[in-house]
Amino acid sequence: MNFTKRQEEIINVSINIIAEMGIQNLTIKNISKAIGISEPAIYRHFESKMDILLAILSYFKKSNSIVLETPNLENENTIQQIGSIYSNHFKQFKKNHALASVIFSEDIFKNDKRLSKKVASIMQSNNIVISEIIETGQENNEIRNDIPVDELALIIMGALRLIVKKWRMANFSFDLEKEGTNLWNSIEKTISKK
Amino acid sequence: MNFTKRQEEIINVSINIIAEMGIQNLTIKNISKAIGISEPAIYRHFESKMDILLAILSYFKKSNSIVLETPNLENENTIQQIGSIYSNHFKQFKKNHALASVIFSEDIFKNDKRLSKKVASIMQSNNIVISEIIETGQENNEIRNDIPVDELALIIMGALRLIVKKWRMANFSFDLEKEGTNLWNSIEKTISKK
């Protein structure tokens, strides 16, 4: 999972291509053209196109880990932790629009078993992180108890995903961090134990 | 927007292929093979592959209209109307798994301007329907007033989209109608004016 500079370049360029032109336009030709090297040169760095796609997913996993697991280290309450997860997402996406355009588009990787398996496992582990925070929150009487963990997770992550989708469909034209924080404040109202 | 039998067949088969194998595998060859006719025969019914994709989006638009606008006709309160939208979605997806796999995957259609424009307009008009119901609900004191319409819409539709995504990533192995109704009941708790 440790990529060379060129490999990282290929991964980034690939995410950009998917974000801007769709997975159908992620071709070796387009990748190499974007980087400015020849097509065979790509194969010095990845054995096959499939490996590039797997590398993209690995990059997503790493990205998610950073965004999701950072708050645990700090001494916040659970509501604050989820708030941090929200704002960490927004900060990351602000820096990297392409990532926002691809990371929640799991269907892109549906055309192959290995890919969709990896996608599923990433989603699964993300879910676990969120669920554990919520569970703790309910135990600590910070999060309301009358709604099951899974459903709270759906509400929290569903809204996050959808606002990000709207943001990129609006061509990143509104301030995701501001609107997203407002959204989070509203969700906070609905899920926190008053 | 009035399709012949063959055109409908092509649309349905195409949605199935996208659902099962991803957009990359939606080829004229795969479509014709699935129907049992030759590849050139497809071109008697659609001028180009692009027209098939546009027809799929038209079909989505029609599907959405049915699901979203039906409740308005009946004499339900706004909370019940949104509940109906939820259950209508679940009923439709239960009947047509492929539709569930594709209708919220707007990114599939990102590789072409005409397609992504149409996708955006569909999302837009869906959003309007939901927002109007919420607005009325707030005016009628059925839905809480301390959260803006747009954010309530994000919560409601975000959760719906995400549970559907989980359902199909779980290979349709849980009862979407049951779990979805539970989800709705929980959301109802969070958004209705107590």
Added chain:
Amino acid sequence: MNFTKRQEEIINVSINIIAEMGIQNLTIKNISKAIGISEPAIYRHFESKMDILLAILSYFKKSNSIVLETPNLENENTIQQIGSIYSNHFKQFKKNHALASVIFSEDIFKNDKRLSKKVASIMQSNNIVISEIIETGQENNEIRNDIPVDELALIIMGALRLIVKKWRMANFSFDLEKEGTNLWNSIEKTISKK
């Protein structure tokens, strides 16, 4: 060689298509679209596309006969006869631009043995007509004797063909009849026995 009305329509439309879009665009689809009937309907009138091409050549042969052999009937001298051939060509082409664009383009019919054979025979018989007139002219001391018949024929017909080609490459923008008559007067000077 007696064509029905529909057959004549198909022949004319085909000549127009070749003239305007080149032989590569002479397809059954384009022919039927231009006439306003379905593709299979064409096959009611011609057994195959090859038969349409052969019919076009037959039409050329007939056209040429009229243009070339008419003057013989009248009591002109040979110089006047060739002058009539010139002006007959121009009159015909003025009425039918498409014909001008195709009748001297023998290469169009090079992709098939039957076609190129027919083309060759048409050229051959045209050549005979011209040569006979010239020969008579030389015998009658109307046409210079110091140049062989064949070469006079090349000069006369070469200039005619080339001015027609220039005319259609100029989009029929100059007055072919006027310019052509001038050309003929000049050629007359060069070939007639002073």
Added chain:
Amino acid sequence: MNFTKRQEEIINVSINIIAEMGIQNLTIKNISKAIGISEPAIYRHFESKMDILLAILSYFKKSNSIVLETPNLENENTIQQIGSIYSNHFKQFKKNHALASVIFSEDIFKNDKRLSKKVASIMQSNNIVISEIIETGQENNEIRNDIPVDELALIIMGALRLIVKKWRMANFSFDLEKEGTNLWNSIEKTISKK
């Protein structure tokens, strides 16, 4: 306008195919088969079939330049210059039958605007060269003055074109250089100031 070896090979092979089988048989498959490489390999050397056709026209332009402009350099009188143009054409065509079969067949390139534009510009610039020689000839009292330049050009080039066409329709079976020289001698008689 500087072609690689492979590009030149493709151009030559393409001219041969057009000459022998007509433009309709100029397919990527036929080109690649004739060279002995695969079809996609062609696309390493030309971006599209259109570019091959444009390259053929560039080759024609270059060919024409050589044939037409060479005599100007030498110290011949204008009649001799035109004679050289004639014999240069014949020499070139003797070496390259295919070229003779294609270079005067402007209609082959009528199916596309870019092509026909280029064809027209080539014809135009050729015409200028010939006309200038004739004009000088008239000023020098070498060429008769009672026929306008344009008409002399039509006579000279029309006969040249037509004898070449006859030669290839006769399957190159007569001696073009001999017959052509005779033709030129006859034309010389008709156009030179006695």
Added chain:
DNA sequence: TATGAATGAGCTTTCATTCAT
């Protein structure tokens, strides 16, 4: 006489990938 639906063959072009240099 005409058509809607279909097809085998073939078109131009792009794909991921390989290999000699």
Added chain:
DNA sequence: CATGAATGAAAGCTCATTCAT
């Protein structure tokens, strides 16, 4: 580490033609 040249497979699409109606 990089490239120019190549390829088998497959893409979207068009061709002339057939056949049931």
